[in-house]
Amino acid sequence: MSAREEIFDKIGKFRTSVISALTEIAELDVTCKSIIEQHLNDSNSLNSKSILKIQAVIDYMYEQVNIGNWKEVRLYLRKTLTVATYLRLKAHLKFNEILSDDIIKEALRIIDFGILFGCPLDAEPNLLQLCASCLHSFVKHDVQHGVDTKVVLKSESQSKSSPYNCKVLDILDCPSMEHFFRNYILAEKPVVLDNCLSHWPALTKWQDQSYFIKLAGLRTVSIELGKDYTDSNWTQKLMTLEDFIKNHIYNENGTTGYLAQYQLFDQIPELRKDIIEPEYCCFSETNDPVDVMAWYGPKGTVSPLHHDPKKNLLAQVVGEKLVFIFSPQDSEFLYPHEHELLNNTARIDPRTPNFEKFPKYKDANGYYCMLKAGQMLYIPPKWWHFVESQSVSFSVSFWWE
Incomplete structure (x- = not known):
């Protein structure tokens, strides 16, 4: 099993919990809900066009949560963003066969966007954080500053x-x-x-x-x-x-x-x-x-x-x-x-x-x-x-x- 397949398999194990979280976004409009349900219930439905559809849901949710006062944003909108981010991450990993540094970096960017603007699901509160943990062990470390990275007080x-x-x-x-x-x-x-x-x-x-x-x-x-x-x-x-x-x-x-x-x-x-x-x-x-x-x-x-x-x-x-x-x-x-x-x-x-x-x-x-x-x-x-x-x-x- 390749590194990409290993990560994809680990992240896929959260699918059952995410499906159970669909009740938490029951107020979602029909179009967005159908896209999410289709790709959650049938993993084989993920294809190259799916990325565009899922990203469209994310973009729409982002617009909705940034209208008006942040404290007054309906939770189902932010939860939808979390669920859509999970699907977007799966699609990203499925259609990039080589797990390069850039692919991992983009995967973590997708996750963090979901964490920053989404919110925890009752069914799996740490969903996106756990997905990130699946990726961390494959990150290559190259720290070069040209300066002393230790704090020295004068x-x-x-x-x-x-x-x-x-x-x-x-x-x-x-x-x-x-x-x-x-x-x-x-x-x-x-x-x-x-x-x-x-x-x-x-x-x-x-x-x-x-x-x-x-x-x-x-x-x-x-x-x-x-x-x-x-x-x-x-x-x-x-x-x-x-x-x-x-x-x-x-x-x-x-x-x-x-x-x-x-x-x-x-x-x-x-x-x-x-x-x-x-x-x-x-x-x-x-x-x-x-x-x-x-x-x-x-x-x-x-x-x-x-x-x-x-x-x-x-x-x-x-x-x-x-x-x-x-x-x-x-x-x-x-x-x-x-x-x-x-x-x-x-x-x-x-x-x-x-x-x-x-x-x-x-x-x-x-x-x-x-x-x-x-x-x-x-x-x-x-x-x-x-x-x-x-x-x-x-x-x-x-x-x-």
Whole structure:
């Protein structure tokens, strides 16, 4: 059995689950539904013309899910995109007999498009991720940068003069669950936690950026381009993780690129094996799963002063970040944007506050810390925080109610 046939056979084993998921897209129009049902129920019906028909369904679903507010998109449309992506992947592998690097790269691009714009099926929530795993063992690794891919911190990042109007945040050495809950969760008080991540494989593996290229360099991700999300030139672009690392992590002269607030570990489960959900996240008021987000970028990436509705443990894995944090009681001194889309973001830059323009800021009582690799910062709900990377940085945030 050839490599292509082996992969095609592995992916084909998910067919039964996908067929059972047809009930989840029952609202689909007759034309699209007939195309999907035909090729799912009869594998022999896949031919060269099938690719065009299936791609047409994908393109139509993509148009539909991008109309209006993303949160209001009907789930059956995104689920249809997932099912159609599965069929598109099968057709791609069936009609490319030689499993070249380009064929694998295109197969992973097809999968990632489906993950980014589709959504999990009840019948097989990890369908496309499992398909990607079938391909990973056949990816050839060729990492050549011409630069040192390991993160090296310069001595000046270790010392920082006390920023105006802010106190140094307390650091706790791996507190007990009871102590953390009573004095920080209940009290809604921020704190830096030390020596809580020493058991994470990521602390050593992720120091060398070539690790990401070897593991997932061909995977497509969404990258933020620009100074920060309040900038008029800010935009987003799809690119492979390898292109992001080569063109943005190691290119200080180009446009700032940031993989920010990104569900990377849902898309690439192999990376999730390198991290462990902190036990402190168990203090939840709901049964909802913890939201795990990745923040990966070069020196100088910035998250403007903003607040989030959930509890947040920000784990620093690679590099260092300067973080300023303010109580919700200081909101009036931080000059939040008045626009509805930015009302959780403030106009103050705590690194260089403009007191002539924002005179009330002098009454704010902020804190700051230099968050180092191996440390976590607990940010209570609605607390304002500003974050700046001092080096190549990879952080993982855990959000829960």
